[in-house]
Amino acid sequence: MASIELNETNFESVLAQPGTVLVDFWAAWCGPCRNFAPVFEAASEKYPQITFGKIDTEAQQQLASAANITSIPTLMAFRDGILIFSQPGALPAEALEDLIGQVQGLDMKSSKNDIAADAKA
DSSP: OEEEEEETTTTHHHHHHSEEEEEEEEOOTOHHHHHHHHHHHHHHHOOOOOOOEEETTTTHHHHHHHHHHSSSSSSEETTTEEEEEEEESOHHHHHHHHHHHHHHHOOHHHHHHHHHHHHOO
């Protein structure tokens, strides 16, 4: 499945879906963003069970601001609606593959229990 364009209208509903969502914050003028785009697209084709979304920070400035994006490209990974990874910088294909494996391998029940425990503290 190819990546989808995320915006203020669909962002929350896409994140609310069960499973993994990878989000690439980018801009057309950004050289590293243009270099990362084919890596991100190739992964979206390889992993159809994962939702790959792209947010154009120029067109979606309020969304980028709400996500505290200060550098692009920034990659975020969500699993079952929970942000589990956020890092600026373009990843090489091997690093993105490794990240996907780690995200998919997370024990979400344990992670949700940890979040709940932290919230009570």
